[in-house]
Amino acid sequence: MIKLYDKNGHSNMMIDDLGSGSMVQANQHIIVHGKEGMILDPGGHKVYSALFPQIASLMPMKGLKYIFFSHQDPDIIAAANGWLMVTDAQAYLSGLWMRFITHFGVDELAVKRIKPIPDEGMTLSIGDAQIKLIPAHFLHSAGNFQVYDTVSKILYSGDLGASLGQTYSLVENFDGHIQYMEGFHKRYLPTRKALQMWVKTVRKLDIEMIAPQHGAIFGNRELSSRFIDWLEGLSCGLDLMGDEYPIP
Ligand code: FE
Numbered sequence: 001m002i003k004l005y006d007k008n009g010h011s012n013m014m015i016d017d018l019g020s021g022s023m024v025q026a027n028q029h030i031i032v033h034g035k036e037g038m039i040l041d042p043g044g045h046k047v048y049s050a051l052f053p054q055i056a057s058l059m060p061m062k063g064l065k066y067i068f069f070s071h072q073d074p075d076i077i078a079a080a081n082g083w084l085m086v087t088d089a090q091a092y093l094s095g096l097w098m099r100f101i102t103h104f105g106v107d108e109l110a111v112k113r114i115k116p117i118p119d120e121g122m123t124l125s126i127g128d129a130q131i132k133l134i135p136a137h138f139l140h141s142a143g144n145f146q147v148y149d150t151v152s153k154i155l156y157s158g159d160l161g162a163s164l165g166q167t168y169s170l171v172e173n174f175d176g177h178i179q180y181m182e183g184f185h186k187r188y189l190p191t192r193k194a195l196q197m198w199v200k201t202v203r204k205l206d207i208e209m210i211a212p213q214h215g216a217i218f219g220n221r222e223l224s225s226r227f228i229d230w231l232e233g234l235s236c237g238l239d240l241m242g243d244e245y246p247i248p
Contacts, residue, residue, distance in 0.1 A: 001054060002169060004209060004217070005152035009034050010129060012152045013058060014211065016169050018043070018050045025164070026075050027213055029156055031149055032059050033126040038066040039089075040147055040156055041213050044078040052086070064089045066124055068133070070158035070213065071141035072097040077104060084110035092117050092124070092133065094143030117145055134201065136160065138194040153208040159188065160198070161227060163215030171216045174226040180215065190237040199232045 005012040015028045028051055029040040037059050042051060055064065064087045069077050071094065080101060084091060093101060095116030102111060117133055124131045132148040139160050147156040163171075163180035171177045189195065210218040210227055218224045 004154060004211065004219070007152075010151045011058075012149065012154055012211075014169075014217070015051065015054055018047045024075055025214055027211070027215075027217075029211060029213075030055060030058060031126065031129075031131065031152075033129040033151070035059055036063040036065045036126050038068060038124070038126055038131065039064065039083075040068045041070050041076045041158065042067060042079060042083055044075055045082065048079040048082050061087060065126055066131075067091040068145075068147055069093040069097075070146065070156075071144045072100055073141070073159075074104075076213075077101055080104055080114070081106045081110055084113055089113070090115055094141075094145060095119070096143030119143075121145060134205075136198055136201075138190050139198055140188045140190070148205055148207075153206050155202060155205060155207050155210045155224070157210050157212045159184075159213055160231070161210055161212035161215075161218065163212070166216055169216055170219045171223055174223055174230075177216065178230065184214075185231070185234060186236045186240060188237075189234075192235055192239050195231050195234060195236065199228055202228060 002014045003011065004014055011032045013030045018028065019025050026043050028043055031038045039055065067083050067089045069091060080091060081104065091114040093114055095118060098116050101114060119135060121133045121135045130150045132150065133145045134148050136144050136146045144158065146158050162184050163177065164184060166180045207224050208221060210224045218227050
């Protein structure tokens with residue numbers, strides 16, 4: 001468990017070592033404020049059983065107020081039912097994916113505790129801490145949100161900033177880190193337009209740290225703005241494809 005922020009009863013913890021085998025490495029992020037908290041993109045079934053006791057060590061399980069799902073991928077929502085059955089938390093997911101999540105076997109009663117996030121985003125409160133759910137549609141999912149914690153000033157960027165194959169948890173050398181991000185960002189993101197919108201949006205936020213859901217995090221202001229600048233200049237997806245698809 002890595003402590004990203006810890007001040008005046010507010011802490012942000014990251015767990016990055018729960019995956020195994022062929023599973024894509026994923027970070028689980030927990031925000032604790034007082035005796036309450038929130039978990040972001042809690043992951044699939046195998047992660048669930050390992051993560052549960054770790055969260056219980058940070059706060060009373062009854063205090064888990066929110067579960068946030070950035071988008072509909074299985075590494076994010078596969079264990080939704082489990083989380084809802086053993087906690088009193090309310091889950092938040094883009095309204096676009098509400099009718100799809102039941103296919104992961106979410107019980108009818110638990111589904112009522114999953115709230116749709118409107119396209120324009122919203123603000124959640126944990127005590128007096130405001131947590132903003134910021135729209136980042138098409139990066140990479142059509143209904144996609146990121147989380148900005150106004151207390152720690154951490155932007156949780158979901159799949160944006162994902163890196164694969166590096167051995168460290170904190171980026172130190174940005175240029176050396178690009179090779180681990182490039183493949184994912186060029187193929188899983190649809191087009192520059194979405195990136196340009198994101199860059200304009202997040203430049204209005206006061207960001208101390210950017211923490212993706214996969215791979216290493218950008219742990220200070222300088223690295224965070226290097227990452228934003230890199231995405232501003234990146235071509236991806238459709239920008240890199242030709243005029244038609246090949247027929248095999
Ligand atoms: Fe995804």
